[in-house]
Amino acid sequence: MLGTMMDVPLLVSQLIDYAADHHAGTAVVARRLSGEIERENWAGMRVRARRLAKALGANGYGLDDCIASLAWNTSNHLELFYGVLGIGAALHTLNPRLLPDDLRYMIEKVDDKIVFIDGGTLSVAEALAPLAPGVKAWVFMDEAGELPQSSIPGLISKSALTAGFDDDFEWPSFDERQAATICFTSGTTGRPKGVAYSHRSLTLTAMNMTMADMYGGYRPGALECVMPIAPIFHANGWMMPFTAPMNGHKLVLPGRAFDAQSIIDLIRSEGVTLAGAVPTVWQDIVDSLLRLGLEVPTLKTGLLAGTRPSQTLLDKLDAHGIKVRQSWGMTEVPGATRGSPPPGAELADAETRALLYRERQGRVGFQSRLKLLDDAGEQLPFDGKKMGRLFVRGPSVTGRYVGDPVQAAVDWLDTGDIAKIHADGTVEIVDRAKDVIKSGGEWISAAQLELAAMSHPAIRQAAAIGVHDPRWEERPLLICTLTAGAAVTADELKAHMAPRVAKWWLPEQILFVDELPLTATGKLNKVELRHLHNPQSAA
Numbered sequence: 461m462l463g464t465m466m467d468v469p470l471l472v473s474q475l476i477d478y479a480a481d482h483h484a485g486t487a488v489v490a491r492r493l494s495g496e497i498e499r500e501n502w503a504g505m506r507v508r509a510r511r512l513a514k515a516l517g518a519n520g521y522g523l524d525d526c527i528a529s530l531a532w533n534t535s536n537h538l539e540l541f542y543g544v545l546g547i548g549a550a551l552h553t554l555n556p557r558l559l560p561d562d563l564r565y566m567i568e569k570v571d572d573k574i575v576f577i578d579g580g581t582l583s584v585a586e587a588l589a590p591l592a593p594g595v596k597a598w599v600f601m602d603e604a605g606e607l608p609q610s611s612i613p614g615l616i617s618k619s620a621l622t623a624g625f626d627d628d629f630e631w632p633s634f635d636e637r638q639a640a641t642i643c644f645t646s647g648t649t650g651r652p653k654g655v656a657y658s659h660r661s662l663t664l665t666a667m668n669m670t671m672a673d674m675y676g677g678y679r680p681g682a683l684e685c686v687m688p689i690a691p692i693f694h695a696n697g698w699m700m701p702f703t704a705p706m707n708g709h710k711l712v713l714p715g716r717a718f719d720a721q722s723i724i725d726l727i728r729s730e731g732v733t734l735a736g737a738v739p740t741v742w743q744d745i746v747d748s749l750l751r752l753g754l755e756v757p758t759l760k761t762g763l764l765a766g767t768r769p770s771q772t773l774l775d776k777l778d779a780h781g782i783k784v785r786q787s788w789g790m791t792e793v794p795g796a797t798r799g800s801p802p803p804g805a806e807l808a809d810a811e812t813r814a815l816l817y818r819e820r821q822g823r824v825g826f827q828s829r830l831k832l833l834d835d836a837g838e839q840l841p842f843d844g845k846k847m848g849r850l851f852v853r854g855p856s857v858t859g860r861y862v863g864d865p866v867q868a869a870v871d872w873l874d875t876g877d878i879a880k881i882h883a884d885g886t887v888e889i890v891d892r893a894k895d896v897i898k899s900g901g902e903w904i905s906a907a908q909l910e911l912a913a914m915s916h917p918a919i920r921q922a923a924a925i926g927v928h929d930p931r932w933e934e935r936p937l938l939i940c941t942l943t944a945g946a947a948v949t950a951d952e953l954k955a956h957m958a959p960r961v962a963k964w965w966l967p968e969q970i971l972f973v974d975e976l977p978l979t980a981t982g983k984l985n986k987v988e989l990r991h992l993h994n995p996q997s998a999a
Contacts, residue, residue: 469660471636476502478706479505483681483705484502485502485503486710488502489710505542506627510546511626513629515621518625521547523634526549526639527551528572529554530575530581533713548632550570550639550656551640551642553641556580560584561591563592566644567592570654571594572592573597575597579600582610585598586610598615600615600618602617636660641662643693644791656858669699675799678707682708685712688736689723689741689745690982695789700736718741721748723745724745728758733758737762740921742762755781757781764784764786766983768819771814787799787821797887799822801813801823802884821889827856829854832879851872878890889907891905891907897934897936904965906923908965910922911960912956913938916957920940920942937971939970954966954967976989977989
């Protein structure tokens, strides 16, 4: 016997409709590329999205088309998320920090026919346009003034595209498995790989990421003011363009100004209560708060993902009243763990709580199935001791990459992470498989070496990589930056690390540099470090 419930597809257009109908006046705030603050609300965002959808449809775009954006975190970009997805086309969010040839490769892979750009990406688009002759239209989204002088042939403005169209438009219905957004990985191990999120997966992921215990302490509607301190072209901006309207939250977008002082200004002026960023960005924020003598009293929850934070960073966030919530995910697997601690954690002793918040990347979330396999392919228990390669399965997990044949789809995705899973469901990411240092047949965790180094107050950032060794195959090289005004010698740092890691893990060589290279998403760029310091293993 089948159920008797209505078969209504899960489409992203339902999110903007819900927000506009029931949270119409809740603010959507974005910093323009000029630095000015633009104020909109959810009702106004639907008007803009419907007008854009109507214009796109009149110009022949619709179901199965791919439309690209090369843009920053502005209200214009948010408008694309709903105007494009609403007509059943897929929005391919290009990363302007990548090289033009990588962008060309992604455009060809997806077969984009139109690209929306802004003033912050105009120069990138001008370098890209000659490489991408398949793109038939380029649309400039900065509305102020006339079109800029540009080498891009036929460049038009978004206002010209939508001129004469109103918002009298009904969202079409289609299969919920239709591609919605397309995001590419950052390509740290080769060519970037594309992930096509479906309307179904985005809706389910947004629901999962706003469950009562996802972060703990979520409040209804505009009582929460959320800000992704990450580009929305990367993995959908931690899903906040979808979770905010689903819950009627106030949404704040920082434009392209991701420097710490600009972010702090927005948090303070807009009353941001929850924000998400990688640890390197949070480090910049807390350092700037100290330097400027400021506090962010409204900010109650800080979401962390990407890499494990140091205890020093956690202590600084705690000192500012920011409750840390770690989670784990990837472009391929958004929101696989929930950030709130397991039941009973708040009643545990201080040392246990510190372990849970510092060393665990959340706990297994609803809709996600995780398993660990050893080198022989045998499944490992969730005992918090045995570490293995992490595999994941669920409706929010990609089964294959864009361009791969359907037959290439997998039932379980190999994440490339080495992890432990504890009996209470908490997940501890030990390292990326490609970052583990293999010395004399044994594993050394680069991540744990880095944390041991960063527990010294003089160390601001640390990166550990494996370098060739004629006897042991690989040995760790530690590369560090110093906290402003601090000093420490290599021997002093090694002595500090000695009680925190196995003796044979300690690096023979420690380098101090002015800065460490970062990827386009703010993570340590281990590939570049290997190229610089260990060409034999730079792949």
